[in-house]
Amino acid sequence: MAETxxxxxxxxxxxxxxxEFENREGAVVQVLQKVQEKYGYVPGEALELVxxxxxxxxxxxxxxxxxxxxxxxxxxxKFILKVCVGTACHVRGAGLLVDKVREELHIEPGExxxxxxxxxxxxxxxxxxxxxxxxxxxxxxxxxLSADKMVSLIRQLEEETVHEEExx
Amino acid sequence: MLTEALEDISVASSKVxxxxxxxxxxxxxxxxxxxxxxxxxxxxxVEKRQLNLRIIPTGCIGMCHNEPLVDxxxxxxxxxxxxxxxxxxxxxxxxxxxSKNDFAKKYATCQIPVEGAEPYExxxxxxxxxxxxxxxxxxxxxxxxxxxxSIADYVAMDGYKALRKVLTSMTPEQVVDEVTKSxxxxxxxxxxxxxxxxxxxxxxxxxxxxVVCNADEGDPGAFMDRSxxxxxxxxxxxxxxxxAFAVGHAKQGYIYCRAEYPLAIKHLRKAIDDARAHNFLGExxxxxxxxxxxxxxxxxxxxxxxxxTALLASxxxxxxxxxxxxxxxxxxxxxxxxxxxxxxxxxxxxxxxxLNGGEWYASYGSEKTKGTKTFALTGSxxxxxxxxxxxxxxxxxxxxxxxxxxxEKKIPFKxxxxxxxxxxxxxxxxxxxxxxxxxxVAAGAxxxxxxxxxxxxxxxxxxxAKFFLKFTQDESCGECTPCRVGSKIMLDILTRITDGKGQExxxxxxxxxxxxxxxxxxxxxxGAAPNPxxxxxxYFREEYEAHIRDKRCPGTVCNELIKYVVIExxxxxxxxxxxxxxxxxxxxxKGEVAHIDLTTCIRCKACVDACKFRAII
Ligand SMILES: Cc1cc2nc3c(=O)[nH]c(=O)nc-3n(C[C@H](O)[C@H](O)[C@H](O)COP(=O)(O)O)c2cc1C
Ligand code: SF4
Ligand code: SF4
Ligand code: SF4
Ligand code: FES
Numbered sequence: 001m002a003e004t005x006x007x008x009x010x011x012x013x014x015x016x017x018x019x020e021f022e023n024r025e026g027a028v029v030q031v032l033q034k035v036q037e038k039y040g041y042v043p044g045e046a047l048e049l050v051x052x053x054x055x056x057x058x059x060x061x062x063x064x065x066x067x068x069x070x071x072x073x074x075x076x077x078k079f080i081l082k083v084c085v086g087t088a089c090h091v092r093g094a095g096l097l098v099d100k101v102r103e104e105l106h107i108e109p110g111e112x113x114x115x116x117x118x119x120x121x122x123x124x125x126x127x128x129x130x131x132x133x134x135x136x137x138x139x140x141x142x143x144x145l146s147a148d149k150m151v152s153l154i155r156q157l158e159e160e161t162v163h164e165e166e167x168x
Numbered sequence: 169m170l171t172e173a174l175e176d177i178s179v180a181s182s183k184v185x186x187x188x189x190x191x192x193x194x195x196x197x198x199x200x201x202x203x204x205x206x207x208x209x210x211x212x213x214v215e216k217r218q219l220n221l222r223i224i225p226t227g228c229i230g231m232c233h234n235e236p237l238v239d240x241x242x243x244x245x246x247x248x249x250x251x252x253x254x255x256x257x258x259x260x261x262x263x264x265x266x267s268k269n270d271f272a273k274k275y276a277t278c279q280i281p282v283e284g285a286e287p288y289e290x291x292x293x294x295x296x297x298x299x300x301x302x303x304x305x306x307x308x309x310x311x312x313x314x315x316x317x318s319i320a321d322y323v324a325m326d327g328y329k330a331l332r333k334v335l336t337s338m339t340p341e342q343v344v345d346e347v348t349k350s351x352x353x354x355x356x357x358x359x360x361x362x363x364x365x366x367x368x369x370x371x372x373x374x375x376x377x378x379v380v381c382n383a384d385e386g387d388p389g390a391f392m393d394r395s396x397x398x399x400x401x402x403x404x405x406x407x408x409x410x411x412a413f414a415v416g417h418a419k420q421g422y423i424y425c426r427a428e429y430p431l432a433i434k435h436l437r438k439a440i441d442d443a444r445a446h447n448f449l450g451e452x453x454x455x456x457x458x459x460x461x462x463x464x465x466x467x468x469x470x471x472x473x474x475x476x477t478a479l480l481a482s483x484x485x486x487x488x489x490x491x492x493x494x495x496x497x498x499x500x501x502x503x504x505x506x507x508x509x510x511x512x513x514x515x516x517x518x519x520x521x522x523l524n525g526g527e528w529y530a531s532y533g534s535e536k537t538k539g540t541k542t543f544a545l546t547g548s549x550x551x552x553x554x555x556x557x558x559x560x561x562x563x564x565x566x567x568x569x570x571x572x573x574x575x576e577k578k579i580p581f582k583x584x585x586x587x588x589x590x591x592x593x594x595x596x597x598x599x600x601x602x603x604x605x606x607x608x609v610a611a612g613a614x615x616x617x618x619x620x621x622x623x624x625x626x627x628x629x630x631x632x633a634k635f636f637l638k639f640t641q642d643e644s645c646g647e648c649t650p651c652r653v654g655s656k657i658m659l660d661i662l663t664r665i666t667d668g669k670g671q672e673x674x675x676x677x678x679x680x681x682x683x684x685x686x687x688x689x690x691x692x693x694x695g696a697a698p699n700p701x702x703x704x705x706x707y708f709r710e711e712y713e714a715h716i717r718d719k720r721c722p723g724t725v726c727n728e729l730i731k732y733v734v735i736e737x738x739x740x741x742x743x744x745x746x747x748x749x750x751x752x753x754x755x756x757x758k759g760e761v762a763h764i765d766l767t768t769c770i771r772c773k774a775c776v777d778a779c780k781f782r783a784i785i
Contacts, residue, residue, distance in 0.1 A: 012629065017658035026503075028485040029468055057401075065674040067645075070427060070469030086388030087621050088546035090635055124471065124639065125388035126428055127543060128197045129619075130232030139430050143200030143235075 006075065009045040013038065018053045026056050028064055032071060036135040073090040073142070077112045077119035079157050083150075085136040086125030092137040098122055103156060119163060187222050187771030188265070190214075190244050191239035191247070192223035193300040195314060195398045196391075196431050197553075200205045201235035209255055210238070213262050224321075227399020229312025231299060232553035237312075239280070240265050245289045247280040249294065292502050294667040299551050302570050304532060307516040308556045311399030316435050319442040322402040328448055330522040331406050335456050343414040344370060349526030351538030355392075356382055356474075357590070357617045358536075358692075361603045365508060369415040372506035373752040379484070379503065380459075380509040383425040383432070384467055384474035387588030390619035392542040393512035393547070395423070395554045397432035400516065401439035405462060407515030409448065410522060412460045415508050416420065421462040422502065427469065436464055470642035471589075475691050476509045480644070489645050490691035511617070514541055534560025537604035538621030541615070547585075547622035548575045560607070564599040567622055582723075585709070587616030589636045589643075590696030592703025593629065613704040614696070628725035630715050631709040634662040636700035640693060654685035658701065666726040666782075670716035670748055675705060724785070730771045734762045739784035745775040746782060 017034045022074055023025035032053070037045050042065060050062040065071050086095045098109065101120050105113050112119045126134045131143025135150070142153060188211060189480025194203050210223060229239060234251035241247040242262060249262055249272045255276045264272040271279075271288050278294040279287060287293075294300055314321035334343055346361025369377065381404060385393040397404060404423070412418035425433055439608070440462055443449040445773045465483055472478045473488040480501055482488035517539065521529045530538040537559035543566065548551045550572035557566060563584060567573070574581055583593040586603075592613035594601060601611045608615045623632065641655040658681050661674050682698030689695045705712060714720045721729040734745075739761045746756040753769040756762040764775065764784070776784045 007283035024485075025486040026483075030465065031483065033466060033468065061489050064485070067489075068468035068470050070467075087585065087619070087635065088389045088552075090224065090388075090623060091547050091623060091627060091632075124386070125390070126196070126392035127231065127385065127394040128200050128391050129391055129546040129621075130554075131197055131200050131235070132546060132552075134200060136428075142195050143197065 003105040006045075009039070009049065011041050011049055014046055014049040015053055018050065023054060024138055025056060027055060027067070028054060028061075032065065036071060039075075041075050044073065046065050075112070075116070078117050078161070079137050080119045080121050080128070081154075082123045084119050084126045084132070084136075085122040086126075086129065086132075088129030089125075089133040094122075094133045095135055096147050097120055097135065097150050100150050101154070104151055117158065171307070185245050188243060189222045189224060189241040189247075191224050191226045191241070191248050191312075192431070193228060193235055195228035195236040195312075195395065196429075197228055197232040197573075198237065198259060199431070203236040206236050206238070206253060206255075206258070209258055213258060217266060219266060224315040225317070226314060227311045227316045228395045228554055229502075230308065230395070230554040230556075231551070233551055234277070234553075236263065240271070241282060242269075244285050246285055248288065248291065249277045249280060250275050251277045261654065268336045277402040279682075297363045298572060299553075299555075299570055302561060302565055304540050304558050305556050305558055306520050306529075306532075307396060307403070307513055308399070308542060308554065309520070310403065310556075315399070316399050316401055317438050319402060319439070319446060323402070326355045326523060327402055327519070328406055330519040331448065332454065334410050334479070334522055335454055335458065337674075339414060340370060340414045341409060342376035343522065346522055346526045347414070347497045350517075351436045352514065352517055352521060352529065353537060354511055355513035355517075356539065357387075357587070357614070359615075362510065362514055363677060365498060365510070366411065366414050369506050369508040369593050372499055373726055374502075374506060375417075376505045377412075377415055378416065378505060378507040379408050379421040380479070380497075380504040380507055381408055381421065381515055382476065382479060382509055382682050383429075384479060385426060385429075385433075385512070385617070386471040386474040386643075387590075387617050387619050389546055389585070389588055389621045391544045392554060392618045394429050394432055395542075396512050396516045397429065398435050400491045401432075401435045402443065403516045403519055404759055405449070405510055406444055407437055407510075407518035408462060410518050411508055411510065411515065413458060415506070417458060417460075418508075419460055421460060422483055423462060423464045424467060424473070424483055425464060426467040432773070433464060433466065437508055440464070465599035470645070471639075472693050474646045475693060476769070478652075478691070479509070479570075479716075480507070482651045488647075489647050490693075492574065492690060510688065513618075515556065524781070532558045534558075534602055534604045536606050537615075539619060541602075541603070543620050545620050545622070546573050546701070548622075548624040549573070549622040550575050550578070550628070560602040561603040562599070563594060563601050563603055566620065567599070567601065571622065574622070574624055576624065576626075579626050582623050582625045582627060585613070585621040585623065585632060585700075586619070587614035588619045589640045590614060590692065590699055591616050591619075592689065592699050593623075593707060594703075595630070595707040598707075604756050612706055614699070625724055626725075628666075628721055629704045629711045630662065630666055630721075633704045633725070634659065634666055637662060637697065640697040643692065644697075648688065648690045648694060650685045650688035651690075651697065654681055654688075655694070655697050657681060658685070658698065660712075664700070664717050665712065666721070666728070668719045668726075668728045672716070674716060678779055679705060732764050732769060732771070732773075732776065732784055733767055734764060735783050735785060736761050737783050740783070742779050742781070744778045744780065748774040748778045 238253045239249045261272045264270045279291045280294045344366045352358040352362045408421045475481045478488040478490040499505045533539045536719045598611045644651045646652045743756050746754045751754045751767045
């Protein structure tokens with residue numbers, strides 16, 4: 001897995017997010033969700049700042065952060081490949097999809113590609129089991145996938161990125 | 169004041185009916201099947217032909233396997249439904265309806281009655297399709313029929329009528345009585361009588377109470393709640409507002425929704441905004457002295473947070489650990505105050521019950537499970553999707569009539585998994601089990617929240633049990649040792665078995681551990697975790713034994729146990745299998761039967777798929 005650079009965290013941003021929830025201690029999960037939305041993960045510095053603003057002890061902050069599987073302490077790829085490994089998808093060969101991504105991108109579940117473009121994230125069930133096997137990338141759901149379709153999806157996302165970079 | 173608000177909206181919605189309408193299924197299942205690009209094509213087509221019509225994105229009608237679904241309703245005619253619509257079919261559909269005043273016979277699936285309109289000749293009614301015939305739609309009645317983002321559409325189909333009735337003519341006690349009379353039991357899996365739960369919360373002292381909607385839907389293989397949230401979000405809100413009234417003027421409600429459902433959250437947000445704008449939420453609802461508002465809380469990826477006490481802990485910003493009951497949420501819930509917590513589908517039924525009466529609802533269903541139940545039908549079944557049937561409908565009817573039987577005609581039914589990680593498998597012999605709370609338990613599974621995964625002979629029972637145990641093991645919150653450690657040891661044994669290293673005595677050990685984990689876990693997650701293992705050992709002992717003694721996987725799923733061989737009699741010596749093998753394990757010479765070298769074979773199955781004659785098994 002690639003060495004990752006951490007982002008810089010701005011105290012003002014953190015304060016603003018906490019204020020949105022009226023600095024309520026009970027909103028800590030939502031505050032952390034907003035923080036993650038902003039930075040793509042929850043930087044250690046941000047975690048401490050949130051703790052200070054909401055007056056929550058550090059140990060409890062870590063406790064909450066580590067309990068929920070959707071919080072990340074490391075930066076993640078631009079595209080999160082959420083491959084469903086729920087029951088229905090499992091029965092319809094989700095394992096093959098995960099294997100294909102591992103093979104194509106040389107990453108294990110939870111890891112990022114070196115160019116920080118992709119992260120592989122097996123998830124429990126995306127709620128469209130009738131179209132199994134399923135995957136979701138950036139909020140868009142893809143149904144009835146096969147290993148080949150998975151690869152073309154990856155290629156397509158790569159191409160889009162190249163295009164974007166060219167037009168910038 | 170009260171009626172005005174409602175009338176304003178219904179007027180708005182009835183105005184458009186003299187225009188043609190195109191409905192397109194845009195729930196997650198539709199989107200995953202390419203509904204978005206299709207919508208663009210429809211827009212282009214409309215522009216090109218300069219048509220004046222209304223395009224309505226709808227929720228899921230249940231035929232997920234047939235998405236994308238597009239319906240066309242011409243003024244004065246029934247609504248025609250098309251399935252698996254592609255760019256090419258689209259032109260023909262437009263031609264038929266807008267140039268020839270007809271419907272596209274080749275592609276139409278069925279027609280749906282429209283009040284006062286005329287049917288087409290020679291097209292089946294939706295209610296007569298096998299998929300819909302055994303279904304009774306109450307909670308999913310509006311799903312797929314209305315635009316979920318339009319409060320006007322909701323109101324036009326009796327939306328918020330129950331709320332008006334409750335606020336103007338009923339006392340909280342009468343509401344609770346009506347719900348009790350309906351016999352409604354919690355649809356989140358537990359099956360606790362909803363009327364009783366509300367009565368308990370009502371009796372709990374204190375002016376500050378809360379209503380919580382459990383939209384965490386964590387069971388893999390289940391998507392009933394998602395369909396309701398995406399397709400009819402106002403129904404859930406209406407149920408919550410009525411609950412707030414019934415338990416004694418709760419002021420605040422929360423919807424705890426899992427983050428994997430971005431579309432459901434979006435639809436709920438819009439619904440809440442619109443409900444506020446029309447004074448169904450907020451201060452002095454519809455001019456009465458009741459005030460109530462709803463906030464959405466997104467889950468952060470922990471299955472155990474679906475358990476009610478863990479959910480409440482998470483809601484308050486804690487680690488989502490279950491707490492021992494009592495105290496029950498009805499006594500001490502959010503912020504230590506009495507709270508009623510109900511599942512999405514439970515709440516979705518409330519409006520219908522209050523509008524039509526408890527007795528009406530109780531006229532459906534079986535003796536102890538009243539009303540209807542939604543199921544997510546998936547796996548190796550032909551028509552997979554969302555269905556709603558009267559409780560007590562036999563499993564056989566669900567899978568073979570509504571579900572249309574097995575997806576691969578040649579591979580027979582092996583078992584149905586009901587109830588997800590807390591449930592179990594029902595074999596062929598159990599196909600006549602009426603699906604309701606009691607009968608499914610007697611058959612060794614649970615009705616649970618409504619996931620039915622159909623498995624054929626090509627599936628492996630041991631692998632399935634291992635799959636569920638791995639799931640619960642991953643999701644155990646770790647509070648109790650039996651759940652955390654016991655499930656790990658069980659998983660190790662199962663892994664050993666599927667790897668071909670099973671030993672005599674493994675099954676007894678699994679049963680012993682199961683009993684221990686079941687009786688020593690704090691919450692339902694640990695308490696039910698061994699169920700998938702126990703039920704499969706009960707019905708499929710031989711299959712476990714085949715793995716352990718003969719080192720053989722009858723379903724050919726367990727990689728380590730698979731031995732691919734070419735059946736000489738079936739091999740046509742075509743050679744298709746040879747080039748696809750990535751490890752060079754297939755040898756074939758012209759005119760000769762192919763051969764597989766098992767010492768180098770990596771069990772990728774490529775040759776099996778390549779062989780058109782099913783000569784490799
Ligand atoms: C491990 C576990 C997970 C659960 N997950 C859910 C869930 O995802 N959705 C749900 O509505 N109920 C779930 N429940 C049941 C809830 O604890 C609770 O019984 C339910 O929300 C009550 O609402 P109801 O009476 O309307 O069903 C779960 C229970 C357990 C033990
Ligand atoms: S049974 Fe399992 S999930 Fe439930 S509280 Fe105990 S450790 Fe946590
Ligand atoms: S593809 Fe099938 S029929 Fe053809 S050579 Fe291979 S095993 Fe024989
Ligand atoms: S299963 Fe895969 S590796 Fe084995 S013989 Fe067939 S193609 Fe080759
Ligand atoms: S199991 Fe994959 S979407 Fe439900």
